[in-house]
Amino acid sequence: MDGLQRIPLDPRVNAPVYHIASTPSTNSLAVELITDPATPTPHMTTVVAAEQTAGRGRLTRTWTSAPGKGLTASTILSLPTSLALASSGWLIHACALAVRDAVDARLAPLGRATHTKWPNDVCVDGKRKICGILGEVAPASSPFVNTFVIGYGVNISMTDDERPTPEATALSLEGDQEAAASPRGTALALLADILVGLDRRITGLINADGDPIASGLAHEATTRCATIGSRIGVADPTDPTGAPQLEGTATALSPIGTLVVLLDDGTTTDVSAGDVTPIANGKHRA
Incomplete structure (x- = not known):
């Protein structure tokens, strides 16, 4: 494929990592590579782009990245068809935790706390979004595996004026001077840490036959999630007002x-989709 190059990343990363200067969507490119017999795409193969021009976010939203300013990547997960995984949502949690650990290693020394936010974000100090994640089912490369593509975008370097939304942040905005000075080098170092963390958690799930409790993933996802224990509002993303359809306290992750x-009223409900925002002092905070 034109412009696609396999790059050395880190001795800890064994699967291929392919780099491309610009692509509409790393998820779409990863799916394309799965069906290309000329390009090896074993489990944990990753595509990273310096620029993404038409990326897809959750709920049909877009996610774009300025050239050289962020980490935009997608990883192919090839899981055995025998794996009794109750929901692919746990793959999103595994990726979010891997990103959280990689970001936290850089920001914790600066006094920042990094958490996941249900269902697919990573936030700094519980409110500033630094990463979004999108997972989707992909064509299987063989009849013996189920294939998923997990895409993630981490903001590495931006100015206040470049924030796409008021709540967005980046490593540089949180005080990471290396990210500001060398965003590309920082992005690749961060990618290596993310892939190591993701591989460890997916391997744990496979060894536990897809059981998130036995693998420890459910416990970790619960303890690292800023949403758990918070009073929240859940809004219909198609409602332009953003008004919450229900309010309550997030207490746990379901199986x-x-x-x-x-x-x-004392009852519980399971939320599978929607925009979740905290409610402070009884008022909805967008």
């Missing part, structure tokens, strides 16, 4: 990775 919310 399939959905969010368990305790409502004010």
